[in-house]
Amino acid sequence: MSVRGHIAAIRFGYGLRLGEAPPANPEAWLIEQLDRPAAPPEGLSLAEGIRLRMEDQAARRAGQETPRAANGRSALNDAVRNEGIAHAHRRLTTAQGFRERLVDFWMNHFTVSRRVGVIQPIIGAFERDAIRPHVTGRFADMVVAVARHPAMLVYLDNAGSIGPNSPTGQRRRRGLNENLAREVLELHTLSPAGGYTQEDVQAFARLLTGWSVEFTNPPVGFVYRTAAHEPGAKVILGRRFGDGEAEGEAALRFLAEHPATWRHLAVKLARHFVADDPPPAAVRALEAVLRETKGDLGATARALVRLPQAWDPPLAKFRAPADYVIAAARAIALPEDRADVIVSGMAALAQPLWTAPQPNGWPDTMAEWASPEGLMRRVDWAYNLAGRAPRADARAVAETALGPLGKGETATAMARAGSVRDALTLLFGSPEFMQR
Amino acid sequence: MSGAAPHASFRPSRRGLLLGLGATFALGHARVAFAQAAGDRRLVVVILRGALDGLYAVQPYGDPGAEELRGALMLPEPGREGGLLDLGGRFGLHPGFATLHGLYRANEALVLHAVAGPYRSRSHFEAQDMLEAGGGQRLTSGWLNRALQAVPAAGQARAGIAIGGGVPLLLRGPVPVGAYAPPGLDRPSEDLMLRLAELQGADPRLAAPFAEGMRARGFAMQTLGAPSNEPDRGSFPRLAAAAGRLLAERGGPRVAALELGGWDTHAGQAGRIMGPLRALDEGLGQLKASLGDHWARTAVLVVTEFGRTARVNGNSGTDHGTGGVAFLLGGAVAGGRVIADWPGLAPGQLFENRDLQPTRDLRTIAKGLLRDHLRLPEAAVAQAFPDSREAPPMAGLIRA
Incomplete structure (x- = not known):
């Protein structure tokens, strides 16, 4: 069924790349992406990212010129830029769009943002x-x-x-920061529906004291600082946890496998793959799989493929800017060495890569993205992208991008267009291309 | 788009779309009935996202409990080097707010302290939604949009406009609003835009926002001229200046919403807050300058979702709290005062032994503005803030 082949590519992935045929067996094609992942990408390691940051900072403090890359740019900025381009390149060229979409879904669930400058070079490693x-x-x-x-x-x-009663806390008169504990509860696991209290947040924050980062002395990276850990028992959602790193991990696993977490994840997944207002049956099905498998995300992704609501009706989701930019670039087969166009397009459409404004990540509903000005910018950007493919076969691009999901009116308008650029702008500016 | 469905059937004319005219929009009729309500007055709402520390922005240096709680985040008293800007003896404004302080001294700025919405959520996202929805629970439309139901469009533009790109919940709802963001790319020809509008016009969900985008842009282009390529075009002062120019236009919008983030200062607050603080102060100055004579008829409400903890945390920052500060400024405002039923900072006076105790409901301020500034009838104010009898409109905010 060619419609289902296109839906598989559009709903679950980032659309087909010009020259790629829709899969003959869409479900098997999606499952294959779960069972046999392509080789993972390489990039700047955590240690390299931290080293670049520290060297840059040390030079600044000393009033010296910061380290430079071979091209003359700041070594740090160059590395950060390359990480972004590598991200875009993988999505431009992948044959496993479903898997990349899952990566992006979970990256957004666990948002970290370039707005905190220190972490810019390590978000790719994250x-x-x-x-x-x-x-x-x-x-x-x-x-x-x-x-x-x-x-x-x-x-x-x-x-x-730092635990206020820990040795470090006593010596340095510094204290607790409850930000991570709160957001793990609110955003990563239970959600407010889980019914935790301010006391739970604070107890969890005390439990996570000592979970820190070593920036200078090798090995750099995660470090558990015993001396900063708040002593004493902590009660979270009625469960007692003791001191130490292992207890913090135990609490994270307890929260990750809480029934409210299954519900929260099921709603978010259904919202992303089915509809802004997810049908209760779809949420229930996903929730059941999460519960029965204790959070097996592979089994859950398979369940997504089996959801009838994920296939019908098609084009029920509005493409977020990143989706939109990647899908358009794939449809014209943007040259592999121009993945930077995707990165700048995401910024132009108000969803710059790894730069979500707040820890709850980018929104996942049409109401948030289909703003009047957002649509205007989208069309502006499409017009600029279309200018990069002046000799494209616009009909072939339309067939790749939408297949039978394309509307007759759009095909007619494209056929009447005065230039390839106008025809492609009409395609990318059509309502059906803006949805998935 | 929750607001899309009722307008899905409209078919603006080609000319209407190009000129940004709204005469063919069905809602035009409904507005005539209220044509005298808003007159010439302008209202701007600025949302500070991330929770501004009210105790840091406006420091209660006269409170004996402040030093103990705030320690490292207390600035020198007024008159000393790097000290606070005095607000009449008990409170001092952060020295980064020079423009705001000038407005205060000119009796054009009010400081409202120990304020909060009716909700007690310490989640940014929940609290922002409720701040914008205007109630103690989440709603799908914003109070400012609901208020616009009683504000006529003065001319060709929508009465309300969102500045900066997206439309915040505050301005989402039954009344179509404009949106303005500074452009930065080549643009399709008008003819191509019209062909796109025809394709989009057939889509039940996208027809309305697409037509609205063309309309908003048509208007904004006339007022602001051709795109410029300035690098910081998205920055708050520039957006504030653009808002002022649009609001100053004859037949332009009357109500605008802006937003500025960066206030979630969990660590190193004194340094981290300076970027957004300076941007806000400069933006308010730009807004006044670009409004020109219309400043005299303008009120600007600056609000945030909640305050921050009264105590400094372990990282020289502050965590999510409750009571905070709001600013009201403009030529129409009866300013030059700090309004606070001050709850105190002594032990036992804090909310949950942690936050500044709120003593004024933010809704009373917004309702006061709708009633006394936009001159909305009681029923329209109630429509903007349903179920808010316990928060009556505050009198005396606006010059008689």
């Missing part, structure tokens, strides 16, 4: 080390990997959180 290995693994493992990752520990201020 994706590669904490998110990607677990997208078909266990949710609790992802929660723990995220909470231990320096990008998250810095972004949500836990790296400097």
Whole structure:
């Protein structure tokens, strides 16, 4: 069924790339992406990212010129830029769009943002080390990997959180920072529907004291600072936890496998893959799989493929700017060495890569993205992208992008267009291309 | 788009779309009935996202409990080097607010302290939604949009406009509003835009926002001229200046919403807050300058979702709290005062032994503005803030 082939590519992935045929067996094609992942991407390691940051900072403090890359740019900025381009390149060229979308979904669930400058060079490592290995693994493992990752520990201020009654706290008169504890409860696991209290937040924050980052002395990265850990028992949602690093991990796993967490994840997944107002049956189905498998995200992704609501009706979701830009670039087969166009397009459409304004990440509903001005910018950007493909076969691009989901009116308007550029702008500016 | 469905059937004419005219919009009729309500007055709402520390922005240096709680975040008293800007003896404004302080001294700025919405959420996202919805629970439309139901469009533009790109919940709802963001790219020809509008016009969900985008842009282009390529075009002072120019236009919008983030200062607050603080202060100055003579008929409400903890945390920052500060400024405002039923900072006076105790409901301020500044009838104010009898409109905010 060619319609289902296109839906598989559009709803679950980032659309087909010009020259790619829709899959003959859409469900099997999606499952294959879960069972046989392509080789993971490489990039700047956590240690390299931290080193670049520290060297840049040291030069600034000393009033010296910061380290330079071969091209003359700041070594730090060049590395950060390359990480973004590598992200876009993988999505431009991948044959496993479903898997990349899952990575991006979980990256957004566990948002870290470039708005905190220190972590800019390690967000790529965060994706590669904490998110990607677990997208078909266990949710609790992802929660723990995220909470231990320096990008998250810095972004949500836990790296400097110190138990007031710990040796360090007594000596340095510094104290608790509850930001990470609060957001793990509110955003990463239970959600406010889980009914935790301010006391739970504070107890959890005390439990996570000591989870910090070593920036200078090798090995750099996560470190558990015993001397900063708040002594004494902590009660979270009625459960008692003792002192130490292992107890913090136990609490994270407890929260990751809480029934309210299954519900929260099921709603978010259904909202992303089915509809802004997810049908209760779809939410229930996903929730049941999460509960029965204790958070097996591979099984959950398979359940998504089996959801009838994820296939019908088609085009029920509005494409967020990143989706839109990547899908358009794939449809014209933007040259591989121009992945930077995707990065700048995301910024132009108000969803700059890894720069969500707040820890709850980018919104996932049409109401948030289909603003009047947002649509205007989208069309402006499409017109600029279309200018890069003046000799494209516009009909072939339309067939790749939408297949039978394309409307007759759009085909007619494209056929009447005075230039390839106008025809492609009409395609990318059509309502059906803006949805998935 | 929750607001899209009722307008899905409209078909603006080609000319109407190009000129940004709204005469063919069905809602035009409904507005005539209220044509005399708003007159010439302008209202701007600035949302500070991330929770501004009210005790830091406006420091109660006269409170004996302040030093103990605030320690490192207390600035020198007024008159000393790097000290606070005096607000009449008990409170001092952060020295980064020089413009705001000038307005205060000119009796054009009010400081409202120990304020909060009716909700007690310490979640940014929940609290922002409720601040914008205007109630103690989440709603799908914003109070400012509901208020616009009683504000006529003065001419060709929508009465309300969101500045900076997206439309915040505050301005979402039944009344179509404009949106303005500074452009930065090549643009399709008008003819191509019209062909796109025809394709979009057939889509039940996208027809209305697409037409609205063309309309808003048509108007904004006339007023602001051709795109410029300035690098900081998204920055708050520039957006504030653009808002002022749009609001100053004859037949332009009357109500605008802006937002500025960066206030979530969990660590190193004294340094981190300076960027957004300076941007806000400069933006308010730009807004006044670009409004020109219309400043005399303008009120600007600056609000945030909640205050921050009264105590400094372990990282020289502050965590999510409750009571905070709001500013009201403009030529129409009866300013030059700090209004606070001050709850005190002594032990036992804090909310949950943690936050500044709120003593004034933010809704009373917004309702006062709707009643006394926009001159909305009682029923329209109630429509903007349903179920808010316990928060009656505050009198005396606006010059008689």
